[in-house]
Amino acid sequence: MAIPFDYSAEYKRKLCTPDEAARVVKSGDWIDISMGGAFPSLMDAAIARRKDELRGVKVRGYLIFQPIQMVESDPTREHFIYNSWHLSGYERKLCDRGLCNFIPMVFRNLGWYYTQFLTVNVAIMCVTPMNEHGYFNFSVSNASARAVLDKADIVILEVNENLPWVYGGQDECIHISDVNMIVEGEHSPLPNVKSPAASEAEMKIAEFVVQNMADGSTLQLGIGSLPNAVGQMIAKSDLRDLGIHTEMLCDSYLDMYKAGKITNNKKTLDRYKSVFGLALGSQDLYDWIRENPGVVTYPISYCNNASVVSQLDNFVSINNCISVDLYGQICAESSGIRQISGTGGQLDFLEAAAVSRGGKAFICLTSSFTNKQGEMVSRINPTLVTGDVVTDPRSLAYYIVTEYGGVNLVGCSTWERAEKLISVAHPAFREELIAAAEKQGIWIRSNRR
Structure with a gap:
């Protein structure tokens, strides 16, 4: 030729x-x-x-x-x-x-x-x-x-x-x-980014998320053990005909594809195509996307654009965070003033899910963690810890999910938010969170204990 x-x-x-x-x-x-x-x-x-x-x-x-x-x-x-x-x-x-x-x-x-x-x-x-x-x-x-x-x-x-x-x-x-x-020159193999194994608490969170998804949903997953748990659970679930529209493509998607869950045939935009902006994972992932007509890349200005995602019905966004306060402010990138990661596309996809017909956005976190001193610390707090960066404002908070369940904060007043968030906090911290909410004027007598 x-x-x-x-x-x-x-x-x-x-x-x-x-x-x-x-x-x-x-x-x-x-x-x-x-x-x-x-x-x-x-x-x-x-x-x-x-x-x-x-x-x-x-x-x-x-x-x-x-x-x-x-x-x-x-x-x-x-x-x-x-x-x-x-x-x-x-x-x-x-x-x-x-x-x-x-x-x-x-x-x-x-x-x-x-x-x-x-x-x-x-x-x-x-x-x-x-x-x-x-x-x-x-x-x-x-x-x-x-x-x-x-x-x-x-x-x-x-x-x-x-x-x-x-x-x-x-x-x-x-x-x-x-x-x-x-x-030109010789290079080492591409970065092999492995997600850590999911904990029991993260598997419970994944179970809630999967139970609140429908056949034909289009998915966006973040990175880490929790999205990995969601991918594993979807692969074993009865969900069908799922699509991919994501900022970052990771091995969780490959797991779902191998299980026959990804077809993209219900997508209302870019039908039959898995869409991503960047890919990080294993060599198997990189081999999957090589010259694959069913997996295509777009710039982040397209993948993360709410006006684009609004054309996708039943768009589901699943991301992690570090902590949440009783007002629904979400920190997903810092521990105090120590920077951990970044905003990434989490804020983009919270906004995008809200304008997708049937869309949902889940921000997930374990209810507590153990610090270096061996003490259990709540991730749901009266207010964000000094220095914590607000990644997502309370006005955009949607589903917040811990191993104790998930709550939808859309349209909720401050006292409703406090009640809902305390209901999914670790039981060991609920009474002190109620006391703090009362002091902050966001707890009323009709709230459930």
Whole structure:
């Protein structure tokens, strides 16, 4: 078959070593190093080798799971200042060490931030090898990739031979004509992100969620042991004809697909297609999405957009949080002032579920946890602990679920919220929560004890 145009000469002209490409970075620059499986490890190492030549280089990235050499080589932050949109476990430890600053955001708006407000001097990300038509694919890290690259003064692509080509509906590729430099080299396998095993309490939470779902629902799951528990329970349930429309694709979806639960044939938008913005999981997950016409990637500006989700009937959003107060304020990203993760798409999907016909949003948490001193601590509190970040305002709270059941806070007054939330708190804390509610003026005599 004839190839319309041969891009090999342009490819060779733009191909260079990581050290050659790293020379374009200047002191004071803003550089972007993407996220997850698109983290450019070869370019990171090359720029880190220039540490002594550079000062005040500001770096943005997120959900990076391997050591960032620019950061690790510069404990004083004189040369590189790293900032993350959403913390992985590794980036959380960087924050604890004073080597990372968090950037608050609403995920659906991230591309807009770049388009309208942010400076990007150099953008670097890993992509698949180029195809015969001159395109590189963003693979597991579509997210806001195109918006970042479009804003950058210089675009450097690092070809990662391990990335699967993923079909897409929008902005999943970049053409070589829009690229300044190309880097090649050997890479480690993609990040293998495993969810921890679910606890007994989390399985009870999952049971409530699954019992409140209907055949033909379209799902959005967060990451962690609880969504994993939901996926396992759905796989064993009688639910049928489920669809996928999610920010992040994880192994829970693959479990459901293998069990025959995912067909996408009841979706009222993107029918027969599983839609996602980024993927993090096992090699099995990455193999599943490789050139699979039934699994397509879109930018987060599409996946997390309420006006898009409103076109999906029976949309169900399932996410975790860290704590909730008696007013329904939800903290899902910090413990006091210590940043744990980020807002991610949780706020987006709370809003989106509310405008889907038949939609539901579940925010899930175990009722208590045991601290380092061995003491049991309630996750439902009179008010949020000092420093806790409000991820979701009380005005958007929907279902709150613990192992003691689930309550719907939509349209509830402050005293109704207090009563409902205390009913799903750990029994050991209910009396003191009632006393606090009385003191706060949100408990009335008719409330049940």
